Amino acid sequence: MAVKIDELDRKILECLQEDSGRSLDEIAKIVGSSKTPVWNRIRKLREAGVIRQQTVILDPEALGFEACFFVLIRTSEHEADWQAAFLKALRDRPEVLEAHRLAGDIDYILKVRVANARAYDAFYQVLISEVRVHNVTALLSMEEIKSTTRLPLVAGDGA
Structure with missing residues (x-):
């Protein structure tokens, strides 16, 4: 359910998304x-769940994570036990960004950040040892053209 926000809220959120x-x-x-109304609005936006968390964005290549793979997964398994094991396997793997x-x-797409193809293979081997999948296709991103966490907070977007 969308939360009702006004133009000042939008400006505050845009400012926070930027930095x-x-x-x-x-x-x-x-x-x-002024400072107090801004603080009150940020607090209310947090309480309403509009602001989930505040964090920093790191440069993956600067930290040695030069390979980004998009992993397409098909499965013939759809039972609750399989799904629980699959979700646990994903949550336990820090390489899975999305x-x-x-x-x-x-059925599923994963965004995986690793150092190189060998590191991806190690990730893949662990994943398939934990859960059965019907088919896995890994696509290496050759170039990141756009990546953002910023939502488009323009007036009239329905929020």
Whole structure:
């Protein structure tokens, strides 16, 4: 369920998406308000679940994670026990940055960050030892063209 937010909330959220490390004074100045109302709105947005967490974004290549694979998984298993084991395997693997259940021919897609192809193979071997999958296709990203965590907070977007 979408939470009702106004234009000031949008400005605050956009400012936080750009750099959540900014001080309340900086945010207030940018959005044209004072510190206390900005703090109150941020607190309410957290309580409403609009702001889930604040974090930093690291450069994976600078840390040696040069390979990004998109892993397409098909399975013939759909029982609750298999799904629980599969979800646990994904949650236990820090290489898995994202996992989505899909509609269509592919059941799941994973975004996996590793150092290289050998590290991907090690990840793959562990995954298939923990859960049975029908078919796995790994696609190596040759170039990251766009990557963002920012949501488009423009007026009239239904939020």
